[in-house]
Amino acid sequence: MKINSLSKEDALRALVSSENGLSEEEAAKRLSESGFNEIREVRKTSLLIRFLRQFTHFLALLLWVGAGLAFLSDALNPGEDMATLGFAIVGVIFINAVFTYIQEYRAEKALEALKKLLPFYVRVVREGKESQIPSREVVPGDIILLSEGDRIPADARLLDVSMLKVNNASLTGESEASLRNALPADGELLESPNIVFAGTSVTSGSGKALVFATGMGTEFGRIAHLTSTVQEDLSPLQKEIVKATRVVATIAALVGVFFFVLGFVIGRSFWSNFIFAIGITVALIPEGLLPTVTLSLAMASQRMAKRKALIKNLSSAETLGCVTVVCTDKTGTLTQNSMTASALWKDDRILAAEDFRAQVDDRLLQTAFFCNNARFTDNEYKGDPTETALLRLGRERLGDLSAERIFEIPFDSDRKRMTTLNRTGDGEYVYTKGAMESILPLCSRLLRNGIEREVDESFREEALTAYNQLMDRGLRVLAFAYKKHGGSFLIPDSSSLEADLVFAGLIGLEDPPRPEVPEAIRKCHDAGIRVIMITGDGSRTAVAIAREIGLVRGEPVVVEGPEFVKMEDRELREKLSAKEIIFARMTPKHKMRVVSILQEEGEWVAVTGDGVNDAPALKKADIGISMGISGTDVAKEASDMILLDDNFATIVNAVEEGRAVYENIRKFITYIFASNIPEAVPYLAYILLRIPLPLTIMQILAVDLGTDMLPALALGAEKPTPAVMKQPPRSRKERLLNLSVLFRAYLFLGPIEAAACMFGFFYVLYGGGWSWGTALPQNDVLYLQATTACLTAIIISQIGNVFACRSAAESVRSLGFFSNGFIFIGIAFELCLQLFIVYSPFGNRIFSTHPLSPATWLALIPFALLLLFGEEARKLLAHRLRRNPAS
Ligand code: ATP
Numbered sequence: 105m106k107i108n109s110l111s112k113e114d115a116l117r118a119l120v121s122s123e124n125g126l127s128e129e130e131a132a133k134r135l136s137e138s139g140f141n142e143i144r145e146v147r148k149t150s151l152l153i154r155f156l157r158q159f160t161h162f163l164a165l166l167l168w169v170g171a172g173l174a175f176l177s178d179a180l181n182p183g184e185d186m187a188t189l190g191f192a193i194v195g196v197i198f199i200n201a202v203f204t205y206i207q208e209y210r211a212e213k214a215l216e217a218l219k220k221l222l223p224f225y226v227r228v229v230r231e232g233k234e235s236q237i238p239s240r241e242v243v244p245g246d247i248i249l250l251s252e253g254d255r256i257p258a259d260a261r262l263l264d265v266s267m268l269k270v271n272n273a274s275l276t277g278e279s280e281a282s283l284r285n286a287l288p289a290d291g292e293l294l295e296s297p298n299i300v301f302a303g304t305s306v307t308s309g310s311g312k313a314l315v316f317a318t319g320m321g322t323e324f325g326r327i328a329h330l331t332s333t334v335q336e337d338l339s340p341l342q343k344e345i346v347k348a349t350r351v352v353a354t355i356a357a358l359v360g361v362f363f364f365v366l367g368f369v370i371g372r373s374f375w376s377n378f379i380f381a382i383g384i385t386v387a388l389i390p391e392g393l394l395p396t397v398t399l400s401l402a403m404a405s406q407r408m409a410k411r412k413a414l415i416k417n418l419s420s421a422e423t424l425g426c427v428t429v430v431c432t433d434k435t436g437t438l439t440q441n442s443m444t445a446s447a448l449w450k451d452d453r454i455l456a457a458e459d460f461r462a463q464v465d466d467r468l469l470q471t472a473f474f475c476n477n478a479r480f481t482d483n484e485y486k487g488d489p490t491e492t493a494l495l496r497l498g499r500e501r502l503g504d505l506s507a508e509r510i511f512e513i514p515f516d517s518d519r520k521r522m523t524t525l526n527r528t529g530d531g532e533y534v535y536t537k538g539a540m541e542s543i544l545p546l547c548s549r550l551l552r553n554g555i556e557r558e559v560d561e562s563f564r565e566e567a568l569t570a571y572n573q574l575m576d577r578g579l580r581v582l583a584f585a586y587k588k589h590g591g592s593f594l595i596p597d598s599s600s601l602e603a604d605l606v607f608a609g610l611i612g613l614e615d616p617p618r619p620e621v622p623e624a625i626r627k628c629h630d631a632g633i634r635v636i637m638i639t640g641d642g643s644r645t646a647v648a649i650a651r652e653i654g655l656v657r658g659e660p661v662v663v664e665g666p667e668f669v670k671m672e673d674r675e676l677r678e679k680l681s682a683k684e685i686i687f688a689r690m691t692p693k694h695k696m697r698v699v700s701i702l703q704e705e706g707e708w709v710a711v712t713g714d715g716v717n718d719a720p721a722l723k724k725a726d727i728g729i730s731m732g733i734s735g736t737d738v739a740k741e742a743s744d745m746i747l748l749d750d751n752f753a754t755i756v757n758a759v760e761e762g763r764a765v766y767e768n769i770r771k772f773i774t775y776i777f778a779s780n781i782p783e784a785v786p787y788l789a790y791i792l793l794r795i796p797l798p799l800t801i802m803q804i805l806a807v808d809l810g811t812d813m814l815p816a817l818a819l820g821a822e823k824p825t826p827a828v829m830k831q832p833p834r835s836r837k838e839r840l841l842n843l844s845v846l847f848r849a850y851l852f853l854g855p856i857e858a859a860a861c862m863f864g865f866f867y868v869l870y871g872g873g874w875s876w877g878t879a880l881p882q883n884d885v886l887y888l889q890a891t892t893a894c895l896t897a898i899i900i901s902q903i904g905n906v907f908a909c910r911s912a913a914e915s916v917r918s919l920g921f922f923s924n925g926f927i928f929i930g931i932a933f934e935l936c937l938q939l940f941i942v943y944s945p946f947g948n949r950i951f952s953t954h955p956l957s958p959a960t961w962l963a964l965i966p967f968a969l970l971l972l973f974g975e976e977a978r979k980l981l982a983h984r985l986r987r988n989p990a991s
Contacts, residue, residue: 107261107316108289108296115261115314121245123263125229134243141242141258141302141318143325154208158201162346163389166353167197170382181375189379192802193386199809207395211402211418224737226257229312244315250300251310252514253716253736259322260313262286262298267309267514270300275323281307294323305738307716309514341422341769341840345397348841353389359784360385367791380787383801387783387808390776396813397769400820404765412748413758414732420744423726424710424762427633428833429702430755431695431711431725434639434646435580436489436734437752438621438653443493443613446579449570450609451553457611462501467551468609471584473498473505475524475535477514480504490580493613494537507533513598517640517715518691523602525589532589534601539642540571540610541666541689543583547607556606563607571610575644578652579612620753622654627756631763632832636685638695638711643688650686660684668694677701692717699725708833710755712747714739729755756829763834764824767912770840772816774849775902775909779807781854782861782898789862796880796887798865798894802951811899811937815906815930822924825914844912853908856974857901860967864897865890867963868956888954892942896956897964899938903931904968908975913983915976 107115116122126134158164174190226239227249234249239257242248248260250268262268262284269281275294282297289296300313303324319325364381368374401418408415415421435441445457450468462469472494478487480499485492498505507526515522521538536543549556550563557563574581585605628635635655639646643662650656661682668676668690679685680701687698692715699721702709711725714735719742722728730743731750740746747754786798872886880887906927907916922928941947943955 106293108291108293108299110261111288112261112263112286115263115316119245119314119316121247121314123229123247124232125247126243126245127231131230131241131243131246134245135241138243138318138321140240142240143320143322155201155205158204159197162350163353164197164201166357166389167193167200167386170386171197173382174379177375177378186375186379189383189801192805193382196386196805196809203809203813204395207399211398214402214406217406224255224257224740226254227251242315242318244318246315248313248315249310250306250313252306252308253738254306255737255741256300256302256304256306258302258315258319259317259324260300260315262300262311262313265309265311266512268306268311269308270304271307272301272304275301275304284311286311305716305741307738308516341401341419341766342394342397344840345394349390349393356385356388359388363787363791370791372791380791383804384784384787387801387804388780390808393773393776396772396816396820399817400768400772401765403821404761404768408758408761409748411757411761412732412751412754413761414746414748415758416744416746420727421762421765423708424745424759425764425766426708426834426836427710427727427759427762429634429636429707429709430628431636431638431698431702431709432752432755433712433714434637434641434649435615436714436731436750437712437747438637438655439615439617439649441489441615441734441750443489443580443615445493445497445611446614447574447577447612448609449567449574449612452566452570454570454573457497460501464502464505466502467586467606468584468611469498469502470505470533471535471537471586471608472611473502474507474509474526474533475522475537475584489615490582490613494582494611497611511601513601517717518693520640520689520691521602523598525601534587534589534605536585536602536605537582539640539689540567540581540583541642543585543605544607546602547585547605548603549605550607551609559607567607567610571642572644574610574612575642576648577612577614578645578648579614580641580645581610581612583610584608617649617653618751618753620751624753624756625654627760627829631759631829633759634707636687636698638687638690638698640690641688643686646686646688656684656686658684660686662686662688665689665691665694668697673701677705680705692721695721696724706836708836710759712752712755713743718742760824760829763828764822765820766834766840767824767828768820768822770845770912771822771909772819773840774845774853774912775816775819775905776808776812777846777849778853778857778905778909779812779898779902781850782857782901783807785858786861786865786894795876796890798862799891799898800952803891803895803953806895806937806941806951807898807902810941811934812902814933815902815927818924818926818930819906819909821926822910825911825919827911827914848912852978853905853971853975856967856971857898857905860897860901860964860971861894863967864893864960864964868893868960882952885954888948888952889956889960892953892956893960893964895951895953896938896942896961897967899934900961900964901967901971903934904971904975906930907972911979913979915979916972917976 107118110118171190171193174186174193178186178190224239225236226242227234227236229247229249242257248257250256263286265284265286268284270284271281284300285297287298289298293299301324302322360381363384364377367377367380401421404421405415405418432438447457448455448460476491476495478485478491478495480495485496507528509524509526511525513523520542521536523534523536526533526535544567547559550559571581585607587605625635637646637650637655643664647660647662650660661679661684663679692713695711695713695718699709699711708726710727710729711721712729713722714731716736716738718739722730722739722742727745728743729745729747730739732746732748733750745758783799783804789795790797868890869886874886910916910919941951942953948954
């Protein structure tokens with residue numbers, strides 16, 4: 105018998121469970137038998153294949169061709185030792201593959217670790233009590249409780265439902281949510297209305313279900329077995345890097361051809377020319393760039409997680425840096441979502457909540473108490489903060505009341521109200537609470553001083569004035585109404601239940617802003633990011649809170665939901681161009697339209713959301729942001745970033761990190777590119793000036809794939825500076841490799857380094873008695889020392905350069921000399937490697953070097969200082985010019 109065809113009782117019996125759930129002991133036993141409730145990722149490509157792939161991408165192929173040509177020329181023209189170059193290139197391919205693989209692996213692990221930071225929880229009944237457990241600990245036989253927005257953790261047979269709708273799209277492709285029931289049914293499990301499946305989600309209503317399959321035993325697990333995990337796309341930045349490296353590789357090849365032709369023109373031999381051409385091409389290819397970018401994105405996402413922003417893929421880290429508009433909810437994001445009843449309007453008077461004394465038959469408080477799903481258990485209020493505040497007020501004034509609830513129309517943000525039907529000692533009552541606009545039209549009577557009267561125009565005016573006054577205090581105001589229910593019915597019908605109500609009064613709830621928010625808003629303004637509040641609350645409440653947190657200073661344009669619906673796109677676009685705009689009385693459905701129009705206007709939009717209905721807007725936005733604490737699982741899944749603390753200030757921190765990561769990537773690109781000039785100039789000098797070659801190919805590779813690596817990574821770990829949030833968002837069109845980066849690297853930093861390396865070379869040669877025009881054999885000690893000095897000069901000036909590149913505009917002093925510890929680790933590594941290359945016999949053999957005297961080192965140090973101070977002077981000048989453009 106399949107579980108869908110069993111009765112509830114039989115199903116419970118079949119799984120040896122009961123309505124009270126399993127005992128903790130039994131659950132632990134089953135967990136050890138069935139294993140964790142998780143889908144094991146099926147990796148399609150093995151680690152080995154992924155490693156081998158490093159040998160076949162574009163740059164690797166280019167290098168293979170280079171190696172092939174070197175071996176070929178060695179075969180055709182033995183004696184020039186070209187095979188060594190061939191081996192060196194193969195070595196480069198290997199080093200590069202290992203390095204890239206390690207970087208990618210680390211980046212992937214970092215992301216996996218992030219995903220684990222956010223366990224999904226599920227409500228279960230065990231030993232008769234309701235508790236929350238991580239969804240991976242659910243076992244067959246568990247009773248789970250489901251409500252709107254929950255992701256269903258395992259395959260389960262429904263036991264009870266209340267208007268439960270589930271979206272099975274992830275399993276069946278059916279995108280319409282379907283109503284579920286708890287009755288036995290025949291047929292296939294997948295089509296059975298009394299079964300819910302892991303990986304699907306609750307779109308509305310609630311229910312209780314018995315788990316019968318977990319982990320890989322679920323339908324979803326079975327499908328996961330068949331399909332492989334989806335390959336993640338490269339982020340736009342990574343794509344840009346791929347493109348940029350291809351361009352640079354092509355330039356490198358052209359430079360190679362140029363040297364080849366140049367040498368040919370001035371009459372150098374074909375083969376030695378050929379070998380240079382290949383060598384210089386290999387040396388100029390920026391092999392390690394892409395993996396370094398990937399790793400620094402991964403590191404940025406870890407830093408974001410430390411600041412409570414969890415991003416789900418690497419591309420979001422950089423997209424965040426481009427955000428120009430943040431559309432944010434109010435409740436819980438800008439405010440603390442800790443509500444307290446602060447004022448009431450009753451019998452035509454506004455009262456402070458603390459001065460309010462009530463009788464047991466107070467209809468306003470009764471409505472607040474009964475039309476409420478919050479609970480007071482274990483000395484704690486549990487549930488939605490709006491409702492807990494009302495429950496608290498009711499309990500404190502009336503004590504614990506009881507009345508059986510016969511029917512409920514749950515709150516939803518479209519209707520903006522909730523209604524219950526309760527059986528009390530004195531008959532059945534309908535209780536309704538919600539937004540004023542949605543309650544007042546339902547009322548035909550009002551309660552004043554214990555007497556029910558007809559609602560008339562003057563009452564409407566009074567009520568609205570009071571409502572506005574409470575909202576102007578920044579309170580969330582709810583209206584309350586009730587009626588004695590006379591008629592009996594079998595199927596409650598909402599329109600008759602919610603008609604002809606008696607208006608009982610208003611309650612204003614205070615929800616203070618989060619203390620960090622005003623500062624975060626100020627940061628956004630400084631950073632040229634607009635913040636638009638989109639709230640379900642009334643406009644006056646929204647404006648009052650917006651003023652309190654500094655979101656608006658003047659008179660903002662306010663658009664309310666009902667007006668919004670009627671507006672044409674053109675009109676809305678006009679409104680959106682206002683400097684300060686607030687959307688009030690909005691439903692989540694409306695958000696999507698705001699996002700689309702902003703995007704059409706060329707903005708990069710981040711939007712927040714927590715409910716099921718927010719999912720489309722979260723998906724549509726450039727960055728969808730969900731709430732880690734109050735958000736539903738559906739919203740979390742649809743979003744790109746999850747705020748672990750629900751706090752608006754965290755969004756701003758993440759944007760700051762996003763901007764910093766882009767800047768950091770630029771920093772290490774400048775650093776790496778600057779060293780290309782001192783690598784190329786010796787070749788030009790060699791060919792044009794006819795001097796011995798100052799730097800060998802192997803030595804260039806030592807810089808590119810050795811000493812430069814860690815300092816470059818250290819630049820990727822620079823912390824954001826305050827200046828990052830003082831400039832406008834980056835434009836979509838902006839390229840990573842722009843003219844200013846290229847000028848700075850190639851025309852300023854690079855030439856200083858080139859001067860250093862040529863100085864080092866001649867310093868040793870002339871010191872050793874060399875005179876211009878004298879040829880030197882390749883194994884001559886003086887020659888070996890001179891090339892070693894040339895290499896050492898590059899290394900030393902790169903030390904100055906790494907400090908210079910820590911910022912394109914800020915001085916090292918203002919950054920704090922010691923504020924990035926990784927820089928010092930990078931430099932220590934660089935120096936150790938260089939000492940090994942210069943002083944160990946092994947290093948000498950591989951890199952054709954020879955030990956240098958301390959005096960040579962000392963002679964080269966001023967170049968590092970020259971580079972650093974030259975750069976500081978340039979920054980100072982640029983700073984001054986920016987401040988006084990006229991002078
Ligand atoms: P924000 O968009 O700023 O986060 P929100 O999403 O909390 O606000 P909604 O939950 O849609 O906004 O609430 C909108 C209005 O609905 C509130 O102003 C209030 O009048 C009413 N409301 C909120 N919660 C309830 C509830 N539990 N029962 C009845 N009415 C409610």
